[in-house]
Amino acid sequence: MGTYAVTGAASGMGRAAAERLRRDGHTVVGVDLRDVEVIADLSTPTGRAAAATEVLERAGGRLDGAVCAAGLGGIPGRDRLVQQVNFFGVVELLEAWRPTLAAAGNSKVVVFGSNSVTLTPMVPERAVRALLDRDADRALRVVGRFGKRSAPFAYASSKLAVTRWARHAAISPEWAGAGIRVNVLAPGIIATPLLEEQMARGEREAVEGLPVPIGGRGKPADVGEWVAFMLSPAADFLCGSVIFLDGGSDAYFRTDDWPVSTGPVGVLRYLRRAKAWRARR
Numbered sequence: 001m002g003t004y005a006v007t008g009a010a011s012g013m014g015r016a017a018a019e020r021l022r023r024d025g026h027t028v029v030g031v032d033l034r035d036v037e038v039i040a041d042l043s044t045p046t047g048r049a050a051a052a053t054e055v056l057e058r059a060g061g062r063l064d065g066a067v068c069a070a071g072l073g074g075i076p077g078r079d080r081l082v083q084q085v086n087f088f089g090v091v092e093l094l095e096a097w098r099p100t101l102a103a104a105g106n107s108k109v110v111v112f113g114s115n116s117v118t119l120t121p122m123v124p125e126r127a128v129r130a131l132l133d134r135d136a137d138r139a140l141r142v143v144g145r146f147g148k149r150s151a152p153f154a155y156a157s158s159k160l161a162v163t164r165w166a167r168h169a170a171i172s173p174e175w176a177g178a179g180i181r182v183n184v185l186a187p188g189i190i191a192t193p194l195l196e197e198q199m200a201r202g203e204r205e206a207v208e209g210l211p212v213p214i215g216g217r218g219k220p221a222d223v224g225e226w227v228a229f230m231l232s233p234a235a236d237f238l239c240g241s242v243i244f245l246d247g248g249s250d251a252y253f254r255t256d257d258w259p260v261s262t263g264p265v266g267v268l269r270y271l272r273r274a275k276a277w278r279a280r281r
């Protein structure tokens with residue numbers, strides 16, 4: 001049996017994942033603002049540092065995996081909070097836990113992204129880059145240019161950045177090379193308190209009007225099953241993947257966008273990366 005850190009374990013999908021892991025006999029150290037083992041505010045650097053340390057203490061210095069589900073929806077007036085929790089609240093914790101995850105030998109990380117990364121049009125790449133550069137003020141300024149309509153851009157840019165960070169980490173010597181599998185789960189419309197809040201705060205029409213080819217809404221308990229699977233030995237070969245669990249919304253909007261064969265730029269990139277890979281071995 002393993003020991004897993006789960007952020008956002010007090011509600012919704014994080015809670016469902018924690019319950020599922022506990023049912024299997026694993027030890028879970030939950031992180032959230034309330035009702036869990038480690039009470040911490042992931043929107044501040046000090047809260048994140050305290051959470052990272054306390055989790056390791058409670059885990060007895062061993063982590064077989066981590067699930068980063070803590071997150072906030074895009075609601076007007078809280079762009080900074082959204083970026084702090086959804087991006088920094090994932091990467092700073094995982095970076096602090098990396099040596100412990102590496103020491104476990106074959107560990108796994110599930111990062112919660114979102115299908116907003118492909119469904120929200122016109123997300124400013126500069127906001128994503130600012131987050132990846134760890135420049136929170138710049139990221140906030142970029143999305144702030146959308147004025148009163150900035151909330152969905154703050155949200156989608158935080159999820160794009162965390163997804164991009166995870167893909168880079170996943171293939172690197174520090175993570176893949178240390179036996180840590182990093183993957184992203186990108187949910188669509190899942191019936192959780194976060195979704196209820198979005199609908200109560202003016203997003204009802206957008207949520208109800210979103211094309212979902214298979215129909216309905218996802219259930220947190222089913223997402224918990226996916227998380228358990230992505231942490232299980234069956235997922236040993238999963239690395240750097242973004243799994244859309246969204247009833248087909250991403251496929252609906254991007255049917256022919258991906259996968260695509262690359263053009264000349266792709267050939268050059270392929271050759272460059274293949275050479276770098278040979279140099280690494």
Ligand code: NAI
Pocket residue numbers: 007008009010011012013014031032033034040041042043068069070071072073085086112113114115116186187188189190191192193194195
């Ligand atoms: P939820 O609201 O039910 O749970 C999120 C948890 O994060 C809550 O327990 C909350 O207290 C915690 N959290 C928020 N701010 C925090 C902070 N400053 N410090 C510590 N903990 C904090 O939400 P849900 O729906 O389960 O979301 C889980 C993840 O999935 C989030 O990252 C969300 O962005 C993502 N997601 C959700 C979708 C949905 O339709 N529900 C769709 C796509 C992505």
